Amino acid sequence: MKGNIFNIQKFSIHDGPGIRTTVFLKGCPLRCKWCSNPESQSSDTQITWDPRKCIGCGTCISACPNGCISEGIRIDHDRCVGCGTCVHSCPAKALKAEGELLEAEDVLKTCLQDQVFYLESGGGVTLSGGECMCQSDFCTQLIDLLHAHDISVAAETTGCIGSAVFRQLAPCFDLLLFDVKHYDPEMHLAGTGVRNDGILENLRWAFSRGLNVLPRIPVIPGFNSRIEDARGIAALLKDIGFKKAQLLPFHQFGERKYELLGREYALKGEKALHPEDLTAYRQVFLDASIDCTF
Numbered sequence: 001m002k003g004n005i006f007n008i009q010k011f012s013i014h015d016g017p018g019i020r021t022t023v024f025l026k027g028c029p030l031r032c033k034w035c036s037n038p039e040s041q042s043s044d045t046q047i048t049w050d051p052r053k054c055i056g057c058g059t060c061i062s063a064c065p066n067g068c069i070s071e072g073i074r075i076d077h078d079r080c081v082g083c084g085t086c087v088h089s090c091p092a093k094a095l096k097a098e099g100e101l102l103e104a105e106d107v108l109k110t111c112l113q114d115q116v117f118y119l120e121s122g123g124g125v126t127l128s129g130g131e132c133m134c135q136s137d138f139c140t141q142l143i144d145l146l147h148a149h150d151i152s153v154a155a156e157t158t159g160c161i162g163s164a165v166f167r168q169l170a171p172c173f174d175l176l177l178f179d180v181k182h183y184d185p186e187m188h189l190a191g192t193g194v195r196n197d198g199i200l201e202n203l204r205w206a207f208s209r210g211l212n213v214l215p216r217i218p219v220i221p222g223f224n225s226r227i228e229d230a231r232g233i234a235a236l237l238k239d240i241g242f243k244k245a246q247l248l249p250f251h252q253f254g255e256r257k258y259e260l261l262g263r264e265y266a267l268k269g270e271k272a273l274h275p276e277d278l279t280a281y282r283q284v285f286l287d288a289s290i291d292c293t294f
């Protein structure tokens with residue numbers, strides 16, 4: 001079967017142990033203000049436009065069969081059906097389709113190209129997103145194919161998926177890199193667009209079933225970067241029973257992608273965080289007997 005994939009990144013070293021291939025799947029139920037992959041959020045293929053490359057020929061406007069592109073290259077993403085006609089018509093490669101329907105077997109072939117590196121480094125493949133579990137049937141098929149080749153498979157998950165799907169799919173992964181963004185449901189809602197009740201239920205369930213789970217906390221200025229936020233998250237993880245966690249300091253890698261999508265970026269100009277900025281934050285976790293790394 002086919003999945004909608006917007007990137008396959010080889011030689012990833014931050015998405016689980018060893019050298020990995022990270023497969024990014026489209027579709028996410030959250031809308032985090034700091035999202036560095038805004039092209040992941042929609043489950044549909046989206047067209048981006050790079051004004052720096054555009055020569056203003058207007059070919060795409062007449063090429064679009066649905067009239068989705070207007071003067072100034074404004075793309076109506078709601079009406080666009082992702083047919084790709086405009087991308088192929090553009091002589092300057094200023095348009096790009098984010099998302100491509102790929103067969104699981106074809107993704108497997110790409111992943112197999114680096115199998116020797118997985119073996120040597122203790123790595124494997126990571127399914128990311130978006131929320132990879134939104135494409136649950138595709139995930140299941142791809143995991144089965146990878147496991148048939150003895151390749152370890154991790155998920156970078158938001159945990160924001162119905163409990164029935166989560167309970168069926170989560171145990172199929174060898175490792176769950178589970179985002180824990182906030183302990184407080186209202187703050188979680190304010191920053192991501194959804195409350196965290198269901199996410200925490202999934203997190204508790206995964207821990208209780210003995211799954212291999214590493215909680216990861218994206219530390220975001222103005223959202224969860226205060227020491228009292230660290231205390232709340234550390235208390236939550238300790239209460240569940242976790243002994244390990246990882247901090248993901250905020251970065252600005254996604255800013256340009258918002259431009260290409262014609263969207264505003266809520267954290268424009270916000271300074272990136274570095275491990276040295278989070279010494280006291282990390283200490284809160286260490287004090288709670290949680291081995292906390294970056």
Ligand code: SF4
Binds near residue numbers: 029
């Ligand atoms: S969960 Fe991840 S992919 Fe989804 S909106 Fe938040 S940062 Fe973006």
Ligand code: SF4
Binds near residue numbers: 081085
């Ligand atoms: S992908 Fe197709 S529908 Fe969407 S803007 Fe391009 S030509 Fe129009």
Ligand code: SF4
Binds near residue numbers: 060091
């Ligand atoms: S076809 Fe490409 S270069 Fe021409 S106006 Fe459209 S985006 Fe710009």
